[in-house]
Amino acid sequence: xxxxxQQLAGIVGPANVLxxxxxxxxxxxxxxxxxxxxxxxxxxGSTPEVAAVMRACAATGTPVVPQGGNTGLVVGGIPDESxxxxxxxxxxxxxxxxxxxxxxxxxxxxxxxxQSVQEAARDAGFLFPLSLAAEGSCTxxxxxxxxxxxxxxxRYGNARDLCLGLExxxxxxxxxxxxxxxxxxxxxxDLRDLFIGSEGTLGIITAATLKLYPQPAATLTAWAxxxxxxxxxxxxxxARSRLGAGLTGFEVxxxxxxxxxxxxxxxxxxxxxxxxxxxxxxxNAVQAGERQAREGFEALLGVALEEGCVTDAVIAENIAQxxxxxxxxxxxxxxxxxxGLNIKHDIxxxxxxxxxxxxxxxxxxxxxxxxxxxxxxxHLGDGNLHYNVQAPEGGDARAFxxxxxxxxxxxxxEQVRKFGGSISxxxxxxxxxxxxxxxxxxxxxxxxxxxxxxxxxxxxxxxxGRVVRV
Amino acid sequence: xxxxxQQLAGIVGPANVLxxxxxxxxxxxxxxxxxxxxxxxxxxGSTPEVAAVMRACAATGTPVVPQGGNTGLVVGGIPDESxxxxxxxxxxxxxxxxxxxxxxxxxxxxxxxxQSVQEAARDAGFLFPLSLAAEGSCTxxxxxxxxxxxxxxxRYGNARDLCLGLExxxxxxxxxxxxxxxxxxxxxxDLRDLFIGSEGTLGIITAATLKLYPQPAATLTAWAxxxxxxxxxxxxxxARSRLGAGLTGFEVxxxxxxxxxxxxxxxxxxxxxxxxxxxxxxxNAVQAGERQAREGFEALLGVALEEGCVTDAVIAENIAQxxxxxxxxxxxxxxxxxxGLNIKHDIxxxxxxxxxxxxxxxxxxxxxxxxxxxxxxxHLGDGNLHYNVQAPEGGDARAFxxxxxxxxxxxxxEQVRKFGGSISxxxxxxxxxxxxxxxxxxxxxxxxxxxxxxxxxxxxxxxxGRVVRV
Numbered sequence: 001x002x003x004x005x006q007q008l009a010g011i012v013g014p015a016n017v018l019x020x021x022x023x024x025x026x027x028x029x030x031x032x033x034x035x036x037x038x039x040x041x042x043x044x045g046s047t048p049e050v051a052a053v054m055r056a057c058a059a060t061g062t063p064v065v066p067q068g069g070n071t072g073l074v075v076g077g078i079p080d081e082s083x084x085x086x087x088x089x090x091x092x093x094x095x096x097x098x099x100x101x102x103x104x105x106x107x108x109x110x111x112x113x114x115q116s117v118q119e120a121a122r123d124a125g126f127l128f129p130l131s132l133a134a135e136g137s138c139t140x141x142x143x144x145x146x147x148x149x150x151x152x153x154x155r156y157g158n159a160r161d162l163c164l165g166l167e168x169x170x171x172x173x174x175x176x177x178x179x180x181x182x183x184x185x186x187x188x189x190d191l192r193d194l195f196i197g198s199e200g201t202l203g204i205i206t207a208a209t210l211k212l213y214p215q216p217a218a219t220l221t222a223w224a225x226x227x228x229x230x231x232x233x234x235x236x237x238x239a240r241s242r243l244g245a246g247l248t249g250f251e252v253x254x255x256x257x258x259x260x261x262x263x264x265x266x267x268x269x270x271x272x273x274x275x276x277x278x279x280x281x282x283x284n285a286v287q288a289g290e291r292q293a294r295e296g297f298e299a300l301l302g303v304a305l306e307e308g309c310v311t312d313a314v315i316a317e318n319i320a321q322x323x324x325x326x327x328x329x330x331x332x333x334x335x336x337x338x339x340g341l342n343i344k345h346d347i348x349x350x351x352x353x354x355x356x357x358x359x360x361x362x363x364x365x366x367x368x369x370x371x372x373x374x375x376x377x378x379h380l381g382d383g384n385l386h387y388n389v390q391a392p393e394g395g396d397a398r399a400f401x402x403x404x405x406x407x408x409x410x411x412x413x414e415q416v417r418k419f420g421g422s423i424s425x426x427x428x429x430x431x432x433x434x435x436x437x438x439x440x441x442x443x444x445x446x447x448x449x450x451x452x453x454x455x456x457x458x459x460x461x462x463x464x465g466r467v468v469r470v
Numbered sequence: 471x472x473x474x475x476q477q478l479a480g481i482v483g484p485a486n487v488l489x490x491x492x493x494x495x496x497x498x499x500x501x502x503x504x505x506x507x508x509x510x511x512x513x514x515g516s517t518p519e520v521a522a523v524m525r526a527c528a529a530t531g532t533p534v535v536p537q538g539g540n541t542g543l544v545v546g547g548i549p550d551e552s553x554x555x556x557x558x559x560x561x562x563x564x565x566x567x568x569x570x571x572x573x574x575x576x577x578x579x580x581x582x583x584x585q586s587v588q589e590a591a592r593d594a595g596f597l598f599p600l601s602l603a604a605e606g607s608c609t610x611x612x613x614x615x616x617x618x619x620x621x622x623x624x625r626y627g628n629a630r631d632l633c634l635g636l637e638x639x640x641x642x643x644x645x646x647x648x649x650x651x652x653x654x655x656x657x658x659x660d661l662r663d664l665f666i667g668s669e670g671t672l673g674i675i676t677a678a679t680l681k682l683y684p685q686p687a688a689t690l691t692a693w694a695x696x697x698x699x700x701x702x703x704x705x706x707x708x709a710r711s712r713l714g715a716g717l718t719g720f721e722v723x724x725x726x727x728x729x730x731x732x733x734x735x736x737x738x739x740x741x742x743x744x745x746x747x748x749x750x751x752x753x754n755a756v757q758a759g760e761r762q763a764r765e766g767f768e769a770l771l772g773v774a775l776e777e778g779c780v781t782d783a784v785i786a787e788n789i790a791q792x793x794x795x796x797x798x799x800x801x802x803x804x805x806x807x808x809x810g811l812n813i814k815h816d817i818x819x820x821x822x823x824x825x826x827x828x829x830x831x832x833x834x835x836x837x838x839x840x841x842x843x844x845x846x847x848x849h850l851g852d853g854n855l856h857y858n859v860q861a862p863e864g865g866d867a868r869a870f871x872x873x874x875x876x877x878x879x880x881x882x883x884e885q886v887r888k889f890g891g892s893i894s895x896x897x898x899x900x901x902x903x904x905x906x907x908x909x910x911x912x913x914x915x916x917x918x919x920x921x922x923x924x925x926x927x928x929x930x931x932x933x934x935g936r937v938v939r940v
Contacts (some may be wrong), residue, residue, distance in 0.1 A: 044737060102703055128690035147656050176914045181758035181820040183852045184628060185892035186667060187615050187899055187907055188937060189919045193663035197656060214711040233572050241684040244757035245715030287714035288766060290647045296758060350651040360739045422655035429657055437657055449659045455925030467658055
């Protein structure tokens with residue numbers, strides 16, 4: 001053991017410094033596209049231990065890669081291949097510290113699994129609305145470090161919008177206690193939001209005070225067939241205006257995406273089969289009770305049918321039916337995988353420009369890369385599409401990805417820039433997009449980011465080479 | 471004219487460089503407590519002009535104080551007394567650039583008066599919910615630079631929560647075009663929220679893309695008499711749980727504050743006179759229509775009356791009655807002024823701790839400074855109280871302020887710290903609290919703020935001496 005590892009063992013206990021044997025759980029990324037090599041995996045059990053680990057690493061110039069549930073999609077939480085970086089896993093810090101019912105807040109440690117936060121909130125009679133596919137494994141610290149999105153953003157916002165305060169260990173190993181439960185506090189710069197979304201490159205989030213909401217009294221789900229993306233956007237306008245904050249979900253799914261579900265999961269009932277260009281899943285959650293939710297939905301769909309932006313619609317009669325509809329939506333990524341390899345995107349565009357974006361990009365891809373198939377679906381209410389590209393039918397998908405992935409990404413991202421969008425709506429930058437970002441972000445923005453990074457982490461020890469290079 | 475002033479005149483035109491005559495409109499703060507002396511007032515008409523002014527000032531080491539409507543309450547927008555600082559007024563940049571209905575966004579220049587933004591939104595059929603007393607004079611750039619609060623925070627959040635993107639001129643005179651209309655964009659550090667609330671010390675906001683909301687179909691107002699602050703907090707819990715996002719206002723007013731309204735504005739009808747310890751104003755805004763809003767309110771107040779946290783309640787029958795109720799609330803600051811000089815506070819505390827905070831602080835002030843009278847009112851739904859202190863009856867109020875203001879502030883702020891609160895909930899730091907803040911903010915937080923300031927404005931030219939000293 002090197003002197004540093006001995007020192008770290010002194011801080012967290014020898015059992016919590018892993019440096020031999022199989023460390024692949026911490027070294028391989030979630031999508032299994034990258035493998036790093038850690039100097040050691042260190043698992044502190046408290047905030048003072050995190051700070052002491054950071055100080056020891058800073059004193060020796062050792063880079064630190066903070067890691068939560070290691071479910072990130074952009075290679076932002078694993079070490080590089082050098083064998084010189086310490087992985088600092090927050091997983092042992094998983095306590096829900098307090099729930100303050102009258103203040104509608106919950107304070108949890110960074111390593112608390114998202115689902116545990118949701119359950120603690122529910123047990124206390126409240127809703128913690130952040131919800132995403134990896135919720136059984138991802139941690140709240142990682143959710144905040146990456147400003148996670150998910151299915152409830154339309155109503156409740158991203159992870160950033162659900163956080164009131166943070167506790168953070170700085171690059172110098174100091175502890176910033178910003179665990180405020182305040183909804184209003186104008187005493188200086190917004191450090192909280194600077195750390196949120198910085199992917200572990202500016203500080204290590206060790207705990208957070210989160211917003212809770214009352215549980216909705218009733219939640220209803222509907223499915224509408226719409227004749228075009230333009231009609232889907234118009235339906236969204238009507239739904240927002242009539243349901244207001246009751247509108248908690250608005251997911252759009254293209255015909256080809258739904259066709260893959262029909263093909264690979266024939267047991268699932270996809271409403272209005274796949275003959276309509278797009279399906280839309282709507283969710284309406286209200287405090288007033290089911291009758292009101294249903295009346296609101298019926299009136300909305302009536303108007304939309306009359307106007308022609310909806311051609312068919314069905315409202316789930318019970319929770320089982322609602323789950324079935326959501327299940328169709330959630331099966332799209334699996335159906336895609338069944339169909340074969342594909343190129344994934346996580347883009348956003350102003351909602352008003354999505355129809356033109358899709359029309360133009362669909363046509364450009366079809367023209368420039370004949371045979372590609374578009375698996376277009378996503379959170380239309382947030383302007384966020386998973387605009388994925390499946391290899392041509394029957395061809396060699398692996399060869400297609402090898403030969404065409406860069407060109408496909410180039411076309412999709414160029415179009416995103418043209419339409420004022422983002423090349424990473426909810427997944428972040430990590431190591432995967434750090435060298436792509438400068439092509440799509442202004443030099444002024446990158447310069448400001450670099451200045452902030454150098455100010456808070458002058459030795460470049462926190463997750464170096466991710467988000468922005470210095 | 472100095473060479474700098476000649477250069478500035480070349481950029482913005484001689485008519486827009488004011489350096490002689492009466493400049494008091496730009497040099498005296500809103501509460502008329504401070505007067506500075508400007509080298510000149512410069513009024514650029516476009517973002518490139520702002521950038522050119524900033525470059526010229528940076529080249530000569532001339533400090534720049536950005537100013538909007540000059541309605542700030544903490545001496546953050548006027549020059550110091552040295553006569554060396556340029557006031558950069560954004561007032562000529564007052565265009566609403568675009569409204570994007572399907573994206574629910576509006577892009578306005580910084581000098582646009584808040585009321586004009588509200589009106590432009592309304593004319594397009596939408597709501598821009600930021601609302602505060604100075605809305606006829608304050609500008610959206612100033613609102614964002616100070617992260618303004620106001621009366622709709624409970625439902626819609628502070629100014630920060632209403633902004634999707636910014637255009638900013640940096641301390642180096644570069645333009646950051648961050649005017650995104652995206653609800654999801656995880657491509658790097660949150661520069662937007664760093665500039666918001668930085669009170670012109672990190673950059674000059676020149677334009678913003680703002681969130682719009684559908685206009686509520688019906689808005690109802692109610693007034694409840696409650697037996698204690700604890701009962702008011704309990705009423706808030708019930709209201710949030712039953713009305714959800716429909717609850718758009720929850721204002722509490724203490725007996726003495728209401729008594730001042732009765733005394734100085736006898737024409738106003740204050741419900742349940744002033745015999746009850748606290749009055750609460752509730753607002754319920756829904757998309758579903760007036761019948762539902764009224765049913766929701768009636769059910770809520772019924773439960774609260776039964777539980778005993780409300781002793782009397784009335785729901786406004788029409789808009790005129792609703793306005794009258796709000797008018798009572800809004801008359802408290804005026805009634806205070808009629809009663810004489812007083813010491814103003816703008817504090818926040820976690821909502822659950824407000825009853826204990828008030829009990830303890832009321833008692834401590836009564837004990838340590840006999841005769842003081844507490845004008846306690848504010849946005850309870852946000853944990854934000856204007857916990858103001860009126861001089862003892864019949865005494866010399868001016869002498870009281872001179873002799874006791876520091877001691878009163880000391881007690882109020884010490885209690886705020888003890889209860890995990892903030893000494894400036896919505897007004898900011900400015901020059902007024904810059905030297906008080908270090909007593910109530912952690913050295914780690916101040917160190918991080920200083921590092922950020924030095925990174926983005928290394929020459930300390932942007933609004934120096936405000937928010938944080940470097």
